[in-house]
Amino acid sequence: MFLLTLSLLALLVKTTVQQKDPLNDFCRRFGHQTAVVDRKLFIDGGLLDWNPISQNPLNYTNTWLLYNDLDTSPAGIGTPQLYANLSKNASIPSVSGGILWPDDVNKRVYLYGGEYYQTQASSYSLLSYDVLNDDWDSFGVPSASIQSVSYGAGVGVSDIGEGYMLGGWLSNASVPGWSGAPLATSTLVKYDMDKGAWTNNTGPDNTPRAEGAMVYLPASLSGLLVHFGGLTTPYGNGTIVGSPMSEIHIYDIQSSSWYTQTAVGDVPEMRRRFCAGATWAPDRSSYNIYLYGGAGFDANATGFDDVYILSLPSFTWIKWWPSTPGSGKPHNTLSCNVIDGAQMIIVGGTFPLSSDCDSPATWGTHNLDLGKQNSAGAMWHDYQPNLTTYAVPSEIIAVVGGSSLGGATLTAPASGYDNRDLAVYFTQQASVASRTPTRQIPTPSATQSSGSSSSSSSLSSGAIAGIAIGAAVVVIALLIGAWVCIRRRRRDVPKQSPASDFSNVHEQPYPYTPSPNSQYIPPMNQEFHPARQPHSPFQQPTSIAELAGTTSPHPDENQKFYSPPPNDSSYALEWVPHSATNPHQSPVSVQASLHSEMTPVTELSGSNPMILHENQRSP
Template sequence: MRWTRVVTIVPLWIALSIQQPKDPLDSFCRIFGHQTAVVDRRLYVDGGFVNHGSLPQDPKNYTNTALLDADLDVTNLGMPILRSNLSKPDKVPDVNGAILWSDPVNKVLYLYGGEYSDGEPDPFSLWAYDIVPSKWKSMPAGSEDRDIQRASYGAGAVVEGGEFAYYYGGWLSNASVPSWGSRPPLALSSLLMYNMDLHTWTNSSGPDSIGRAEGAMVYLPASDRGMLVYFGGLQVADGMGKTTPQPMDEILIYDIANSKWYTQKATGQVPEDRRRFCAGATWASDYSSYNIYLYGGSEISEGVGFDDVYILSLPSFKWIKWYPTEPGPGYPHHSLSCSVVDGAQMIIIGGVFTNTTMCDVPNVYAMHNMDLGKQNPDSAPWYQFRPNLTTYKVPPEIVSAIGGSESGKANVTSPKGGFGDRDLNTYFQRVYTPPPRTPTHTPEDDDSTPVGAIAGGTVGGVAGLCIIAGGLYLWLRRRRKQEETTVEETVPTPSAPETKPPTMYELPAEREQPIGELANTAPVEMESPGVTKHFSLPGDNHHHYQHPSPHSRDPSSPSAELPV
């Protein structure tokens, strides 16, 4: 019967021509759960979900099947121009909660991890996007690949200059691992390393046996070969036990040269516990302070989440609240991305907004820019993106907390109460400069799939029928992958009997109410936190984006929370 139905609709399909997947930027409203990377002053955005048009009228979450990109040297309306020219072949997974590792020397992006929003996940494979010829390739599997599985919503980082990529924690579930079945999701406690030159994996232990997910990890050029710094998110005893927050004052540090983990207590204005936030790192020109900027996130259990900025300055291990400075209604959101550009700016894209149905500045495709050193005429943290701003200056709030000046010279170079391990004092006195790398990758024409343009041609005879049948199959598969339904609004607490990762893939078949809709409120465009008097949209009567207390909630708004 199924084949009869397919044959019946073929003539209609021919008449309508091949229907390509919905352009993620067409009638754009929101994007979330995606992954980003920067290579050669070009920003790449992959996967996740997108919303189109008006959320109350079309509350579905559509899978983003395209690889988006933006030239960071070209702006419009104060932001880089996002494009959808780099479509992906159908066999490349369209996932959410993954990571894009960047290899700037070989001009390659590696797509690791993530969750499938529909259907059984494919067996694990590391996918690589070769930027120069614009081709995708599944990397050959090695003997060590037997122990590698696809994790989601973990934390990843790449060492300066590439070569080594890392991924800590994350979830294994039936949305990421084939044949997982009805087993409860598992939070990992391991650290993965991928060698981009040798294309080999190393799976090592974490700081303890506790599984962790939905935090953030950044790379710092300290010690003999660099450091990894992890904080925030969830922790799960033995991977499947009770879900609790990873305390924001408990910082996990991995020294790469010695393959050793450390734990350090942080002090200052410690942020509230959170997950699904994003973070990026930069440092003073003299390396006297490394400053990690955190934005947004979801609360661990109930609540609307956060719309705030905190800075963790190292080696003082002092938290500094940077934004907001005044109370107000705010726009809490989670499942967003942070991309640091030249150490001076951080582009924040998208997220799930929990207390409004407004679209996220659709004219600039949900892009917001943070000036990490407040180097703008308004001395504001949010400002339009400026391609020529390529040098970081330490902002006054950090200087006030640790001393020194905008160029560095920090006076506070150790934590209050001292280092938890004296090794850390030694490591932070060293600066790692990676040796020059020689490209090891040659773009291959065979066994790769070109993207970036849609081929067309005249079809006839038997060959034409084969192409039509194949195209119909791909169209039906793409359509099934794209048409997702709305996100759940209510959440059990982390201590619920069944521990599940707080992910987006469990979507109801139908929904009677749109997500997070405010009572008697028509959808309107949400203004960017980067909008200032120097960044106004033509023809629009925009006022400043008011950033308030991270806990403010519209009393008429239902609680729109992250599924657990």
């Protein structure tokens, strides 16, 4: 018994030591979903790589729900402080390529869609994280016409209490029992947060599409949805076609009508898995959509490291950054969130040509000052919590006229609208009645009081290990005591009572309640990640290749989980060791994500990726 006790103790201590810290051991993240509620930027799911990458050559599912405190920007970091002490146990799925719809009125985020990694897809239920109570609720299974998709173009609009997703992939990584190849959809899924009602609306046409971006603008009577980019599958045979970036789809929420308008100017190259966010001039004379990064299509395009702005209603593309030619450090499958209309926080991404971590000091978080409202007049700059108004930058003013406060003079496409309805919509400003919470919401003072404790400093790694080891010792002591009691009982009781039957008990998520004083607490019942095997290669379409680690084992060919990356071998690249240094001016994650969802790699000849200096000010 003594030897058994020592063995159990050693096993528990080993597991504790090997448990990764999502802050201190961070290297890269991608495929996650984000939303802003109650001054917190929530980050859920996706895949991540641990630091050092040489000892952790595989991708792992991110099972934590994290958040950036948007009221902070610690000196020496320059991005909002990240915390990982929220409830999310093993009963809550961790997916990639889904969406978090924010509900700032009811203090919730809703998780829709996404695909599973290294596990069978589960039947979909709409889950919601309760920001106030730090737990999860299930809102049930949608109607039969609503299926879970991944990597669609989604947006949540808290002002009107609605969440949307256009297109996306159906596969056996997202739909239980799916037996065919991945299939893109053409519909617009809508969820009404106040009524709990789903609708499946038509898209801009009957063409299946995925991997684009969609944003909300407060124009027209109830707002407009603007979609662009991504890919289509128009032929029904798995062939993918890039969607031209000059083709802009507009959905009028009031009339449930779709329109298409041609954009001009510095039109970006076709891309997918990029991110975008919208803001507008104080007088709404221009609505400006900022686009960052993405993956390309043709054999010579490994993706993009750039910023473009689509200014409406002139429908003009403006290249904002960089000003000099160069491929930079392309990356894709990342997230963008506009904060107070003035800054855009970019999180993560996978880098096909790079081999270092994505700014571990800032946890892969970078900040874009949309109006260059800083002393240096820089685009990439430290996050400023008190910057709450947008100023139109000079590059937009040079195209549409006006000033930093608005007053744009180019208020229609130079060649006219493709549909006259759009001319009317852009003269209107959305006037939406204030929503009433559907549940009791504490007063701001009470919310601030409870929230203050969650922002306190974290326990050190040594303290966490000490607590865990101490807990392990207590558990062992209890096990020994229980064993002794059982042996005594067996001498006195001739027959055990039958076990209780729990087969009819309905399982409910039972979130783990963390200490309010810790930035990092391992989720309860979390799987031990390093034991996982790499994901199998996708069958069709083939994946965007992230770089394979030199020690990665071969995928399990008997495992068949489909996923939606396009049939495009241009991303099957193997990194070569870096040997040079070069300060770079974009969000850098010089270690490519070791995305095991890829076809066999080929060597990238004639390339020598460079080490890039991590700097969140000009990443």
